Amino acid sequence: MELLNQLFVNPFVDMVAAPDFLLQVLWEGLVSGVLYALIALGFVLIFRSSRIFNFAQGIMVVFAALTLVGLYAMGIPAWISVVLTLGVMLMLAVTIERVVLRPLVGQPDIILFMATIGITLFLIGFGELIFGGENKQMITSELGIPTGAFELNPFGGFLLLEQKDITAVIGAVSLVIGLLLFLNKTRMGRAVRALGDDHQAALSVGISLRTIWVLVWFIAGVIALVTGVVWGARAGVSFALEVIAYKALPVLMLGGLESITGAIIGGLAIGILEKLFEIYWGQPIMGGNTETWFAFVLALIVLLFRPQGLFGEKIIERV
């Protein structure tokens, strides 16, 4: 009976008793969710255009953030460092296409996946050689990102909204809208989508595989930079940022590997639901730390009913 109370009564009583705290939980979940969605988008874009599951997305976040703070440390002004970092990510995209992907065209998907593991290991070693492994401070205020907080008093309680979290949400939403406009309204964007829908058909109408691969890897680099700035502003820039990319895996399982909508909705859903579950069920009943597994269990439940994820395409293959 006590367990039933803990499962079905107490959490909702707590929510009603402290609505300001519930709002804080939802806000923190939303911020996490937006960031998960952002990382998942990097995976989806590359998968859609090349059927490659990019294992290197996490280390690209680290590499982009380290490049930014490294350039700034050399005395280059903050926003010029951002532009130069984007240049570095473009060079990285060109190099990956030329050196890694082009020689592997036509190889099975697993070979390309293994190649991205190779890219990960290279970037870890190269990044540590150039920048070292120490924790570095993100240049948050130098980029003009506000660092204060809004203190609100809903329901007579207390709600704290960090300005850098608000900036992160606005930045991530703007990036997503920009990406959607690019993919739907521009010629290159449509080429990316066409390649995702049907490789052979896209090639037959003259779409350049090489150009599109460079483009999507560059976009993934831009997403990595934004993610790195946002996460780095929270707790510094170090190789620990790579771990955050693994949080995108259940988002992809939930939303579907090919779906941009799935990445966004999956990210938000996981961000908010894992926070609600942790605070109202995980901590009181299981001693906490349920965020490490909750999203995977949720994604597995969805996969039981929809193997392609909530928004993924159903793949039917003739055998």
Add this chain to the structure above:
Amino acid sequence: MKKLTNLAVASAIAVVTAGAAMAEGLNVPNLTYRTGPFAATGIPLMNGQRDYMAMLNARDGGIGGVPIEFNECETGYSTEKGVECYEATKGAAIVTQPWSTGITLQVLPKTNVDQIPILAPGYGFSPMADGRVFQWAFNMPSSYWDGASMILNELGGGDLSSLSGKKIALLHLDHPYGKEPIPFFEAMAEANGFEFLPIPVGLKEMQNQSAQWLQIRRERPDYVIMWGWGAMNAGAISEAVKTRYPMDQFIGVWWSGHDADLATVGEAGTGYRSISWSAPQPDAPVMADIRKLVFDAGDSLAAEDELNSVFYQRGLVISMILAEGIKTAQENFDAAEIDASQLRWGLENINLTDERLAELGMTGMVPPFATSCANHTGHSGGWMLQWDGAQFVPASGHLMPDSETIASLEGPAAAEYAEANAPWPVNEDCEG
């Protein structure tokens, strides 16, 4: 053909040289992590260890005239890789330095068979203090239970009964290291009537601890004690600042007192404390030797601003402890080249007095302590360091743990370990 001949000659020379080096040097491998999520806190410690040995090689030609072979094996703080590193380096090694409580726990049973001492200064399994049971393991100068005891003494103003009715949260890495002090805190909570609330932080949540700090906001603990490492430290301190948790009620163990972690919040972290068995002494004579013989000579991997940090100088102390163990063994066995079992004798007969620390040029960098056959920890005590907005400064006199209480818990825990891992060799002859 000529190239092949050159290659063969070069290979032969390399093999001979390596063999000679193994034969002539004191092989003391270090299982490091300069890569991965924990590199930020590992690097300064390992730089300090490396530089102290390099200084001894440059200044004294090693220890007792024998050069030190200080080789690193990269684990990335992964327990699996750590065990591989142990196996790869144990051949000619006279000691193993596992650098993770998880790796220490895995290697612990192997050392009885391989007969190589584990040196885990200030980490590992706290009951390793009992040298009768853990004959090959050393965690001097202080164990985690020592650290937990000193923190509670500080919070209670020396009287633990004053903590009755209080709520104390332990924000800890969800890893063997982070869980290590839990049995001690639970016992103390039961004995002294305070509520103990463990709050785990998963490896993937280290940089996003909003859920843990929401729990802290809801539970309103009187104090938060941190057992963090790597990116967890900076993440927790950032969240504490964000949630306005009073910094003077937030205390970390010695691995949660890294200058670079606090630098991420700067002034906002003022008041945060960390118990520490080492203290940086920028003007210590040993630092002059390190600068002259290693740093200025371009042999250090450390950055200039790292040299006076808590972690770099703790790395120096750790290597000094090992060097003292080697020197003690060399003197006792009247041999410059010692083996692993002789080093074990040396490590359990260290007597680091104030006078000896002064001779080493390290006064104030670690409290004096002595080990024995039965006492592999030394229980040196430590100091409370406090972040002043720019650096850690001493905030207490010399503090000591509650040795009687700790001993009453160590003995049964060591016996329980031996029983669970039977047949486990116990040295019944060891008395002091």
